[in-house]
Amino acid sequence: MRKSRNWSASLAVIVVAVSLLVGACWAAETVGRPKILGIAYVNFLVSDLDKARTFYGEELGLPTGVVRNGNFVQASYVVNQYQRIELTKASPGTHGSYLLEIGLATDDLMKMRTYLTAKGVGGVDDIYPWPDGTKYFVLADPEGNKIVFIEQKRDSPESGAVREISHNLIHAGFIVQNEKTENQFYQDVLGFRPYWHGGMKDDETNWMSLQVPDGTDWIEYMLKIPADADKRLRGVMNHISLGVPSVAEAAKELKAKGYTGFEEPKIGRDGKWQLNLYDPDMTRVELMEFMPVEKPCCSEFTGTHPKP
Numbered sequence: 001m002r003k004s005r006n007w008s009a010s011l012a013v014i015v016v017a018v019s020l021l022v023g024a025c026w027a028a029e030t031v032g033r034p035k036i037l038g039i040a041y042v043n044f045l046v047s048d049l050d051k052a053r054t055f056y057g058e059e060l061g062l063p064t065g066v067v068r069n070g071n072f073v074q075a076s077y078v079v080n081q082y083q084r085i086e087l088t089k090a091s092p093g094t095h096g097s098y099l100l101e102i103g104l105a106t107d108d109l110m111k112m113r114t115y116l117t118a119k120g121v122g123g124v125d126d127i128y129p130w131p132d133g134t135k136y137f138v139l140a141d142p143e144g145n146k147i148v149f150i151e152q153k154r155d156s157p158e159s160g161a162v163r164e165i166s167h168n169l170i171h172a173g174f175i176v177q178n179e180k181t182e183n184q185f186y187q188d189v190l191g192f193r194p195y196w197h198g199g200m201k202d203d204e205t206n207w208m209s210l211q212v213p214d215g216t217d218w219i220e221y222m223l224k225i226p227a228d229a230d231k232r233l234r235g236v237m238n239h240i241s242l243g244v245p246s247v248a249e250a251a252k253e254l255k256a257k258g259y260t261g262f263e264e265p266k267i268g269r270d271g272k273w274q275l276n277l278y279d280p281d282m283t284r285v286e287l288m289e290f291m292p293v294e295k296p297c298c299s300e301f302t303g304t305h306p307k308p
Contacts, residue, residue, distance in 0.1 A: 033110035033115050033191055038217035040083060040150050041103040042172050044283055045090040049074055051280040052087050059259045060242075060285070062279075068132040079242070083169040084155055090281075098231075098283050099238035101138075101146035102172050102219070104212070109135050109151035118120040119189050142181045145174055165250055166242035168286065170306045171209065173220035173239045175229070179208065182221065185252050186210055192219065198269045198298035203299040205298070207269075229276040235282035244287050245308045247273040 271292030
């Protein structure tokens with residue numbers, strides 16, 4: 001009789017434990033994805049901070065911001081009150097991508113972490129605060145690109161300084177080897193939406209653009225790039241784009257400052273005017289108009305264009 005009671009008690013404990021586990025899993029699975037509002041920042045490695053400061057601060061005219069993450073960021077430049085370009089000093093002999101991380105803004109950081117965990121995304125870090133109080137957590141996409149979620153409440157309109165060449169960071173591009181695997185993360189889990197895709201030829205895809213689910217910023221897969229690409233090619237591909245109302249006017253402004261290290265304006269395959277600049281480490285900063293001026297190649301736009 002005693003053995004039977006012990007077994008009954010043990011069974012009851014197991015049932016309760018399983019019920020709690022199932023309940024927790026069910027609760028996690030039913031947590032909806034919080035909003036992903038846009039790109040909050042991009043962090044680049046730079047080999048010479050003084051030269052990089054000249055490029056981002058003087059030539060592009062971006063205002064210097066307070067460094068929020070003093071652990072390894074040495075300089076921060078404000079695009080608008082929601083977006084920044086941050087610089088980190090590269091160690092001597094650094095190889096590989098100089099695009100260190102992309103920050104994405106969410107309206108509920110805790111809910112986002114719970115959602116990703118429930119979806120089985122591995123390597124989701126704990127939530128930590130930067131010295132300025134901004135909360136964040138880190139993870140890597142399937143190809144190891146570092147993604148940082150931070151919490152933002154975007155309640156007020158964007159603003160920019162008169163002297164800066166742009167106050168909209170509209171997209172960030174990076175090399176992708178396996179489009180299908182990346183789509184399982186960005187589209188299936190995070191809810192990014194197709195915006196446009198195209199290539200150097202009409203029947204091929206070299207670039208795929210996916211917009212954040214709750215805004216108009218986008219990421220851009222740079223496809224069919226050799227795994228052993230050199231620093232210059234990586235710098236061209238791992239890039240950012242700053243939106244401008246007029247590429248022609250931006251070019252005039254740059255020339256007036258005495259800066260000539262840029263390509264001539266051209267209409268890209270997406271039908272938008274663009275102008276390519278390069279920082280001292282050959283990282284490309286693309287100036288792009290918000291609206292196409294001609295029909296794009298390869299595919300139609302399927303999302304909303306960003307606004308100035």
